[in-house]
Amino acid sequence: MRKKIELYPDLFCQYSIHEYSDELKKMSEILEQHEEILDWVHEDLLQGKMVSYKGATGRSSEMVFCAAILKQQRQWTYKELEFHLADSQSGRAFVKLPFGIYYSDSALQENIKKISFNTWEKINIILVKYAEKKGYEKGRTVRVDSTVVETNIHRPTDSSLIYDCIRVLSRNLFQLKELNKNNNLKISKLKFSCKLAKNMVLSILNTNNQEKREEIYRDLIVKAGDNYNQINSYIKVAKSLKKSKKVLKIIEQLEHAKTHLEAILAQTIFRIIDHKVIKSEEKVVSIFEEHTDVIVKSRREVEFGHKIFLTTGKSNLVLDCQIEQGNPSDAIKFMDLVNAQNKLYERFPRQISADGGFSSKDNVLNAKKSGVKDVYFSKRCGLKILEIVKSSYVYNKLKKFRAGIESNISALKRGFGLDRATWKGLSGYKSYIWSALVSYNLTILANKV
Known part of the structure; x- marks a missing residue:
């Protein structure tokens, strides 16, 4: 028990x-x-x-x-x-x-x-309420910002994704052969081995000649296609074995490998051979963490993971976190973050400070209508200072306060592992993030007691 x-x-x-x-x-x-x-x-x-x-x-x-x-x-x-x-x-x-x-x-x-991540989220609310009860954080002045937490994948290229599929297929084939020892069913070897695939991936990586790279890619696509054609025969062998959890798992893995390899080969032909562009939301970037999004933020380097929106207060506690799918703009999410504070405290914050990406006239007006007295953005979006806050003193104060969330994000990424979520699957990803936030908040509260 x-x-x-x-x-x-x-x-x-x-x-x-x-x-x-x-x-x-x-x-x-x-x-x-x-x-x-x-x-x-x-x-x-x-x-x-x-x-x-x-x-x-x-x-x-x-x-x-x-x-x-x-x-x-x-x-x-x-x-x-x-x-x-x-x-x-x-x-x-x-x-x-x-x-x-x-x-x-x-x-x-x-x-x-x-x-579960739902449990971690509820625990975080308990800690925030505890902080309010003790007077450490009242949620009257808050700041919001977004950041990207990477999923646990390597940087994707078409050649490396093909290699991943062949590597997984090779592993599944080895497991199938182990289960087939007593049945003596005929199982052919992979026509294109992991070793050869890896050599071709390295050749693509190290060549500077575009024509030569494309030539190697063509060869890689043809040889990987031979492996794709063999998968159905492996599935047929697996289905002829005595049904067990291991056999059913291998059948599922082989079918997944087939689906992934087909999609990646089609993507590679479209991009490398036909020289066409695929939308970021349609790209396959991982066969292991399929939920991964491609995040492009202005001129910064492309990141692979999910965008999260954080709300922190004067105490540096993380009051709220929203994990998004896709790449929504900061401005679109602003009122959701404001409303989340109303749900948490049953009142809107008195002052809110945010990065320029959240700025828009509509966001200022909607926040003011909701009861927020002062709304600071690092970009004023054509509004005068007195239209968004009550005085220049408050404006400068909120400007300095906003910068503090950058240190919160830095502490979370460097000290609590929020730079990369290492737990598998979307639910595991969310659980990792919330567990890191709970640990961070608990540490802050312990140092205030």
Whole structure:
């Protein structure tokens, strides 16, 4: 049976004498004041299963949640988290691990990733409400900005995407051969191997001659097409095997590989051979993280991930985060961010400060109608200072205040891993972002107590 909380803390779970240990202790005290958090986490970990009073105890929901916070705050890998939970006195005290109990990196990963992004978002709201109750953050003056968090993919090129498909297909074929050992069904080798594909990708990368590059691409497309034609025969073999979870998984993976390879070959012919342009939203940029968007912001380098919109306050707490699909303009999202603050605090902020990308006359007018007194944009969009704020003093004050969100974003990217989300899938991507924000906010609150 999985417990929600350890009712009797271990005598050996003691914090060491250190400022970092004091911070962890304060974080733990804040969390202990909100028991509903563990109810949500416990529900996610059970995943709708009935509570069983038989079998192994497993990790308590409190242990899993605290381990997730510790991982995101310190930016450890699961292997590093495993080591520190075995080695660190303060780490074990924060996670409340009983003496003599240790957990592997795979067990930690399996459990932490079960916590949904909806739960993380609700936990963040709890922390924001706690900050309001304690007087740390009232949400009267806020600032908004957008940034891009990359997905965990390599920089895509048509040749590297073809290579990815062949590599995955080769792996699926190896697994199929392992399952076919006792059946002796005939399975042909891939006509175009990973090694040859990699050599061609490197040749494309290293050549400066456009005609030669196109010639190699043509050869790559033909040879990858031979592999594509073999996939149906592999699927046929897999379907003739005895049905099992492994066989069904391989069939699914082969069908995905076929779909991806077909789309990427068509894209490569369209772009490289026919010299045509594909819209960014129609491009295939990854066969692993298919939800990835192509984000182009003015003259900056193209990024691959998702655009997120952050709202922070005077306390530097992240009050709200909106994760978007596609590449919506900042101006379009401005009123959504303002309305989100009304939903959170049941009132609109008195002052709001934003980057020039959010600026428009309509946004100023709509915000003023909603009850926002002062609206600062780094671009005034043809309006006079007194039309957007009540005085030049307030204008300059909000101008300086807006710059603070850049330091918030920098701290999140450098200190809490928000430069790249490493968890798989769109839901994993969202969970990663929200877990980083919760860890960041909890750290700020611990230093204010």
